[in-house]
Amino acid sequence: MEVITANTKKPLTVVGIVVLALFAAFPLFLGQYWLHTAIVGLFYVMMASSWNLLAGYTGQVSFAHAAFAGVGAYTSGILAAKAGLPPLLGLPIGIAVAAVLGLALGSLCIRMGGIYLSLTTLGFSEILRIIVTNEYEITRGTMGLKTPPLFGEYSKTVSFYVLLAAALLILWLIRRILNSDLGASFRAVQNDETAAASLGIPVVRVRILAFVIAGAMAGFAGSLYGHYLMLITPHILSLDLMFLVLAMTVIGGMGTFIGPIVGALFLETLSEYIRVYGEYHILIFGLVALAVARFAPQGLVGLWRQFRSAV
Amino acid sequence: MTDFLLYLTNGLVMGIIYALFALGVALIVGIMNVVNFAHGELYVLAGYFSALFASALGMHPALAMIMATLCVFVVGLIVERTLIRPTYGNEMYSLIVTFILSIVLQNGYLLIFGPYPRKPPNLVTGATNVFSLFMYGNQRLLGFALALVMIVCFFALIRYTWFGRVVRSVSIDRDMASLMGVNPQRVNLLAFGLGCALAGAAGVILTPIFPVTPTIGVGVSLTAFVVVVLGGMGSFAGCVVGGILLGVMENLGAAYISSAYKQLFGFIILISALFLRPAGLFGRKRA
Numbered sequence A: 001m002e003v004i005t006a007n008t009k010k011p012l013t014v015v016g017i018v019v020l021a022l023f024a025a026f027p028l029f030l031g032q033y034w035l036h037t038a039i040v041g042l043f044y045v046m047m048a049s050s051w052n053l054l055a056g057y058t059g060q061v062s063f064a065h066a067a068f069a070g071v072g073a074y075t076s077g078i079l080a081a082k083a084g085l086p087p088l089l090g091l092p093i094g095i096a097v098a099a100v101l102g103l104a105l106g107s108l109c110i111r112m113g114g115i116y117l118s119l120t121t122l123g124f125s126e127i128l129r130i131i132v133t134n135e136y137e138i139t140r141g142t143m144g145l146k147t148p149p150l151f152g153e154y155s156k157t158v159s160f161y162v163l164l165a166a167a168l169l170i171l172w173l174i175r176r177i178l179n180s181d182l183g184a185s186f187r188a189v190q191n192d193e194t195a196a197a198s199l200g201i202p203v204v205r206v207r208i209l210a211f212v213i214a215g216a217m218a219g220f221a222g223s224l225y226g227h228y229l230m231l232i233t234p235h236i237l238s239l240d241l242m243f244l245v246l247a248m249t250v251i252g253g254m255g256t257f258i259g260p261i262v263g264a265l266f267l268e269t270l271s272e273y274i275r276v277y278g279e280y281h282i283l284i285f286g287l288v289a290l291a292v293a294r295f296a297p298q299g300l301v302g303l304w305r306q307f308r309s310a311v
Numbered sequence B: 001m002t003d004f005l006l007y008l009t010n011g012l013v014m015g016i017i018y019a020l021f022a023l024g025v026a027l028i029v030g031i032m033n034v035v036n037f038a039h040g041e042l043y044v045l046a047g048y049f050s051a052l053f054a055s056a057l058g059m060h061p062a063l064a065m066i067m068a069t070l071c072v073f074v075v076g077l078i079v080e081r082t083l084i085r086p087t088y089g090n091e092m093y094s095l096i097v098t099f100i101l102s103i104v105l106q107n108g109y110l111l112i113f114g115p116y117p118r119k120p121p122n123l124v125t126g127a128t129n130v131f132s133l134f135m136y137g138n139q140r141l142l143g144f145a146l147a148l149v150m151i152v153c154f155f156a157l158i159r160y161t162w163f164g165r166v167v168r169s170v171s172i173d174r175d176m177a178s179l180m181g182v183n184p185q186r187v188n189l190l191a192f193g194l195g196c197a198l199a200g201a202a203g204v205i206l207t208p209i210f211p212v213t214p215t216i217g218v219g220v221s222l223t224a225f226v227v228v229v230l231g232g233m234g235s236f237a238g239c240v241v242g243g244i245l246l247g248v249m250e251n252l253g254a255a256y257i258s259s260a261y262k263q264l265f266g267f268i269i270l271i272s273a274l275f276l277r278p279a280g281l282f283g284r285k286r287a
Helices: A006-024 A032-058 A065-083 A087-108 A114-134 A156-178 A181-191 A193-198 A203-229 A239-252 A258-275 A281-295 A299-310 B002-032 B039-055 B061-087 B091-113 B138-160 B162-172 B174-179 B184-206 B217-231 B236-256 B262-276
Strands: B127-130 B134-137
Touching: A006 A156, A032 A065, A032 A156, A032 A181, A032 A203, A032 A239, A032 A258, A065 A087, A065 A114, A065 A203, A065 A239, A087 A114, A087 A203, A114 A239, A114 B091, A114 B217, A114 B262, A156 A181, A156 A203, A181 A193, A181 A203, A193 A203, A239 A258, A239 A281, A239 A299, A239 B091, A258 A281, A258 A299, A281 B061, A281 B091, B002 B039, B002 B134, B002 B138, B002 B162, B002 B184, B002 B217, B002 B236, B039 B061, B039 B091, B039 B184, B039 B217, B061 B091, B061 B184, B091 B217, B127 B138, B134 B138, B138 B162, B138 B184, B138 B236, B162 B174, B162 B184, B174 B184, B184 B217, B217 B236, B217 B262, B236 B262
Parallel strands: none
Antiparallel strands: B127 B134
């Protein structure tokens, strides 16, 4: 659990601004290839951070997060490709549909906890994937759906700044939520539902709200990502993508604000280096995630904190 | 009508094998409250082992099947000891760990065995005319019989042996059982190994019919979860009923509604069962 004290906050803000400035200057000195990596990394930052809000802070380990990204991507993608709707209008619709499905799934899971919730979300995610793969007429199945870019001509630099702004918006929102009463309720619900209820926290509403917020954020990320790739395939709502999001969060540090950001950027960069040696990057991610989960359950952030307190 | 009976037979054969590997999940859930996401990957592992033993080492197919199941049992013990034991008491954590493990194994298989389907040799060949209505593969009939025998053995083990008594007592009340001198860690270890061995047994039975590929285990795990939830988490008899029910429904649904949506039926059952009985069709209350 993250505790922010007054004296640790300042240097962190400075570090944050420096990192951000460096990041914002990426298009100036990065080639097209690494710019693509950075964009994908930003997508995963959004995915891992919003999943962490649900799983790491309210303890609802959902396997449907990739599915929500898929809902966002396919909603605005289909509207643009079939109905000619401008992606900028499709984007909020995609978010809304993901949020509504989040509401539905969250309500469905409300009386369940633990492994039952996880199995239900898994079932939901697979149902969506099967439907999208099979409804060839609408989604073009595994062939992939061609979508236009978000606005204007396709440009990696523009996409980078759009994704960067989106990621910052998401992170800012998550930060706001975590530091608000709602964030405190999230943690209370995770620690002990009964105790939280006895303190007057509306447990049901808090849990569903977490699903809606996380679902909307995933829909937002997925929709942007779909318009960046300009080709949406059922891979976006597969368990493979879900695994990446989970591995990034676990490796970075579940239940911390920084953890998923570090994990996503670290793993995405790492995967580009590993790719040179063949398609083993998922295996290596898995082994790293397994080792982290086994020996350092707090992830890289936890290790860093241990190191700092030891020095 | 003949067609209908054929689909029904198919459903029954598949259902019994579903029940066999789902019993492994039910055993592990009942004892440890751990859902093993890597269950299907152990099924795949058994398939690879038995293909390897039979073709590379030249073992008799039947011996290869037994050896492969034993190997998976040992793998299960190792997994429990190294990965699952540290997660005791935190069910979400064990879920995350086994989910990661399943991805690691899938990609490991891809690296070692390649993406091509592998298949151990058949034990028997040819087909039999069933009820003088349709021809049915002997290998499938044998698989059905083997799975049935394994299930009967499993029930006998749970019902009549010391181990079975311990398993039942731990799943009813863990603390009380440990007060009575049961070593819960050892029970967990054995139960996990046995659960994995059941996946392995189903694997060696089914892979001569449906060859294994590195990722086929995902479907197996998901099917096992559906069966376990449908039959009632932790209930062994429910597992058998649930397995047969799912096998029959899938095959009839695929034949008469849509084969592309074969898997969908299972998930719809999964979610509705979980929704209608939210505490699980558990047989016991959860805290």
